Amino acid sequence: MRNxxxxxxxxxxxDHEENFWRKYIFSTDHKVIAKQFLITGIFxxxxxxxxxxxxxxxxxxxxxxxxxLKPILGGxxxxxxxxxxxxxxxxxxxxxxxxxxxxxxxxxGTFANFLIPLQIGARDMASPFINMLSYWMFFIxxxxxFASLFVESGPSMAGWTAYPPLSATEKAVSGSGLGxxxxxxxLAFFIVSVLLGxxxxxxxxINMRTLGMTFFRLPLTVWSLFFTAILGxxxxxxxxxxxxxxxxxxEFGTSFFLGEIYIGGSVLNNSGSxxxxxxxxxxxxxxxxxxxxxxxxxxxxxxxxxxxxARKPIFGYLMMIVSLATICFLSLIVWAHHMFVSGMNPFxxxxxxxxxxxxxxxxxxxxxxxxxTLWKGNIRFTxxxxxxxxxxxxxxxxxxxxxxxxxxxxxxxxxxxxxxxxHFHLVMGSSAVFGFxxxxxxWYPKLxxxxxxxxxxxxxxxxxxxxxxLIFFPMHFIGWNGIPRRYYSxxxxxTIEYFPDLNTLISTFAIITFGAQLIFLFNFFxxxxxxxxxxxxxWGSNTLEWTTRAGMPVxxxxxxxxxxxHRWPYxxxxxxxDSDFIPQHIPLSETENSxxxxxxxxxxxxxxxxxxxx
Amino acid sequence: xxxxxxxxLILLICMMVVLIYxxxxxxxxxxxxxxxxxxxxxxxxxxxxxxxxVLGIGLLIYFYRTIxxxxxxxAVTEHGKWIDSSMSLSFNLILVIFFVAQAVLVLFVVVFQxxxxxxxxxxxxxxxxxxxxxxxxLVVFLGLFVDGNYTWSKVMKKxxxxxxxxxxxxxxxxxxxRYPGVDNQLGDVNVKYIDGAxxxxxxxxxxxxxxxxxxxxxxxxxxKNILFKIRSLDVIHSVFIPHFRLKMDAVPGMPTTxxxxxxxxxxxxxxxxxxxxxxxxxxxxxxxxxxxxxMKGDVVVDTEIEYEKWLKSQGSWLARHKGYVKYVPxxxxxxxxxxxxxxxxxxxxxxxxxxxxxxxVKK
Numbered sequence: 012m013r014n015x016x017x018x019x020x021x022x023x024x025x026d027h028e029e030n031f032w033r034k035y036i037f038s039t040d041h042k043v044i045a046k047q048f049l050i051t052g053i054f055x056x057x058x059x060x061x062x063x064x065x066x067x068x069x070x071x072x073x074x075x076x077x078x079x080l081k082p083i084l085g086g087x088x089x090x091x092x093x094x095x096x097x098x099x100x101x102x103x104x105x106x107x108x109x110x111x112x113x114x115x116x117x118x119x120g121t122f123a124n125f126l127i128p129l130q131i132g133a134r135d136m137a138s139p140f141i142n143m144l145s146y147w148m149f150f151i152x153x154x155x156x157f158a159s160l161f162v163e164s165g166p167s168m169a170g171w172t173a174y175p176p177l178s179a180t181e182k183a184v185s186g187s188g189l190g191x192x193x194x195x196x197x198l199a200f201f202i203v204s205v206l207l208g209x210x211x212x213x214x215x216x217i218n219m220r221t222l223g224m225t226f227f228r229l230p231l232t233v234w235s236l237f238f239t240a241i242l243g244x245x246x247x248x249x250x251x252x253x254x255x256x257x258x259x260x261x262e263f264g265t266s267f268f269l270g271e272i273y274i275g276g277s278v279l280n281n282s283g284s285x286x287x288x289x290x291x292x293x294x295x296x297x298x299x300x301x302x303x304x305x306x307x308x309x310x311x312x313x314x315x316x317x318x319x320x321a322r323k324p325i326f327g328y329l330m331m332i333v334s335l336a337t338i339c340f341l342s343l344i345v346w347a348h349h350m351f352v353s354g355m356n357p358f359x360x361x362x363x364x365x366x367x368x369x370x371x372x373x374x375x376x377x378x379x380x381x382x383x384t385l386w387k388g389n390i391r392f393t394x395x396x397x398x399x400x401x402x403x404x405x406x407x408x409x410x411x412x413x414x415x416x417x418x419x420x421x422x423x424x425x426x427x428x429x430x431x432x433x434h435f436h437l438v439m440g441s442s443a444v445f446g447f448x449x450x451x452x453x454w455y456p457k458l459x460x461x462x463x464x465x466x467x468x469x470x471x472x473x474x475x476x477x478x479x480x481l482i483f484f485p486m487h488f489i490g491w492n493g494i495p496r497r498y499y500s501x502x503x504x505x506t507i508e509y510f511p512d513l514n515t516l517i518s519t520f521a522i523i524t525f526g527a528q529l530i531f532l533f534n535f536f537x538x539x540x541x542x543x544x545x546x547x548x549x550w551g552s553n554t555l556e557w558t559t560r561a562g563m564p565v566x567x568x569x570x571x572x573x574x575x576x577h578r579w580p581y582x583x584x585x586x587x588x589d590s591d592f593i594p595q596h597i598p599l600s601e602t603e604n605s606x607x608x609x610x611x612x613x614x615x616x617x618x619x620x621x622x623x624x625x
Numbered sequence: 626x627x628x629x630x631x632x633x634l635i636l637l638i639c640m641m642v643v644l645i646y647x648x649x650x651x652x653x654x655x656x657x658x659x660x661x662x663x664x665x666x667x668x669x670x671x672x673x674x675x676x677x678x679v680l681g682i683g684l685l686i687y688f689y690r691t692i693x694x695x696x697x698x699x700a701v702t703e704h705g706k707w708i709d710s711s712m713s714l715s716f717n718l719i720l721v722i723f724f725v726a727q728a729v730l731v732l733f734v735v736v737f738q739x740x741x742x743x744x745x746x747x748x749x750x751x752x753x754x755x756x757x758x759x760x761x762x763l764v765v766f767l768g769l770f771v772d773g774n775y776t777w778s779k780v781m782k783k784x785x786x787x788x789x790x791x792x793x794x795x796x797x798x799x800x801x802x803r804y805p806g807v808d809n810q811l812g813d814v815n816v817k818y819i820d821g822a823x824x825x826x827x828x829x830x831x832x833x834x835x836x837x838x839x840x841x842x843x844x845x846x847x848x849k850n851i852l853f854k855i856r857s858l859d860v861i862h863s864v865f866i867p868h869f870r871l872k873m874d875a876v877p878g879m880p881t882t883x884x885x886x887x888x889x890x891x892x893x894x895x896x897x898x899x900x901x902x903x904x905x906x907x908x909x910x911x912x913x914x915x916x917x918x919x920m921k922g923d924v925v926v927d928t929e930i931e932y933e934k935w936l937k938s939q940g941s942w943l944a945r946h947k948g949y950v951k952y953v954p955x956x957x958x959x960x961x962x963x964x965x966x967x968x969x970x971x972x973x974x975x976x977x978x979x980x981x982x983x984x985x986v987k988k
Contacts, residue, residue, distance in 0.1 A: 099914075176877055270876070272859055285878070327754075328749060357781035361774050379758040389737065400674075407723065407727060408723065419774060419777040421711055465663075493867025497918075505906065506903050506906060513688075
């Protein structure tokens, strides 16, 4: 464990050469670990994206001949069609990969590791070793999940929620054999990884802040990652317990989740008096906070990027923190809105509907604050800014349909239909992915010491932005009509309309949007090697990471002393200052013309006006 | 639809061409960094937002008008109409908020685009505004909650009077129904009694179950309060009848219920939609395995007369499977015999074949 003194003293490791393995593979440097998370995340995102195309093809092009996929999928292609059971695997693995491996590890893992030490002015994490362990636990989890794709009986087929009894016995579906076992083991390792990461992030933020970096001078990215880590610590252990109990039910003949069950021609050996609903409670106790674990870092990144590129302080800094804290607390008590029609007591339905509506308030506050930040700004449309604006747009669209689904009465009809698919893909899927892109475009100069092409970034953004709207907006209509999720084919749906034309449109744009990601991948990997070198602070940003040398920071981040902090991170376009930004490490004594009566977060409107009049 | 698709593609390509043209030579685009007019290049993006917004709204209206005739109509149950009215309140409200919020976003993006001569306003806080947009959403959302929850409690209210009880049983991958028979009481069931013929798991030692009958097609009378007692034999399923706005999970080991009142018979709907093969269907809404997508059950809403007639034509399960009489305890044997004697002869094989309608789903 490092302490603050060590942190503030001169870097210790500068001249110290390390071999390849210590430097790039089993590195304890938070920046290398962040890149490991990033690259692994991108790998999973490509796979998850490809799987989403497999999900869409049978709906968009029902007659399509897929025999050409035989070399990859082998026996899972039957007579030119995807096998109905394998289709469920595709849905399951797409969900699992995207939620856990891409948007939790890839997004939060990358930016928490990268930004926390750099933005609070620390030389590394509180425990670099535990940090390394966190990545390697994730790596083991990834390997196991990847291995499960090649199991003969198929990967898990029970949906990313893995409700027992479907997930509890091989008799229910073939993917609930070895595939499911590997899925559970993989998730267990994943949870360990998240917990190791989480305690480290929290310890670092609390203990390692540089001189002058009070809590209320932390950038909103750090705040959001802080609350994300706390939320993870509360909720992930519950999922771990659910995974253990499910494992016991499967392997050791217990019946925690198994009621009286007759399946595959006989009564299940360990059918007993367990409760399938109990699993749902345990799962969603993580499952709902999980969507906030996914979206909060993205919102934090958006706060930082929007403020920087609007050349304006983030509006309502304190309120942004309060709303994050409120989300963090409330998201722990809304889980059963996924279970309105699961057969639980209707009174609970009322209660959880109420909390679900209330949790929408802090989200609304955040949106209004973003809009107010743009008001009278001087907006630069860098790719990162475009993706952040896209995030806000998606967050509005998807958030509003959340108000429909939080309504327990309406949810009776819309639950488990395409309406839900549209809702969560917009509000947490696409928003979080856009947060991820915004982060990569914004911090690429620090991550890889090179610059991404802005122009390719624009093309990438516009195709993706338009594509995502055309994919998910029509799904609302399909869901409104009552077409259920996770259907392999709509051939059995007769007297309600499932809009084959809209489905073709959706699938077409899914393919186009996936294609646009290749532009990003080219941009990302090409510029990693042959990109131009950035200047020290290319976006004119205030936070501490831009005080490190131009390009990639050295191993312990700052060559000399870690700079001390004298102000909050959002002094953009301050009246009286020549420059339109004043970085955090500039002392107030150097900016006497622009200082306010009362510096700090307690700047009130009255003070501002008084100052302007002077 | 294909025309609209083509138009969209062309527009998208045009947008890209304009962008690439404005960006200069593509080759430079790969690594290019700062150039002198980077901000004017960046500002091109700001104009694409209103363009997309206007096109998007146009497209949305076009979509809506085109598909409107195919949208699911008004609910045909009493509670479904309550849900529909809550739904239209919510949807109208969120549509307004959606347009206003997105329009504001687009407007700000255009109006406040970068200009090197201008300086952004330093405006970090306004407590009054924060209070306004905390309290207003809170009040609006709580209003929606009160409306929704009022509907929810009406829908979920247990209504004991004059109920027609039907047990809906989900299994991989079909739905069957069990009716209480003449005594109007469902007998005991247990998974341990299930076999090839006794799919519902009737416990024949319970006298209440001797007259129960099992049907693949679900008939219910119109304008009566129906109680669905829902259970599952194997994994979790979910009874979903879109036209009824009815959904309730079928959980193994934990029976659930749903009370509702259908207001339109199947024949009325056939006439109304002009669709002679219209029927109400139960779709499975909870992932349940290979045949999830094909797990469908037919629900027929009859007039009261038709329903009574149908009821009479159904014989008790025991009468249809006389070999099982040996499991009935001696003290109830007489009762069983009398039930069998009063059972009408089997009419058609049509109902029985329902089970195997989805047999093409490979297991």
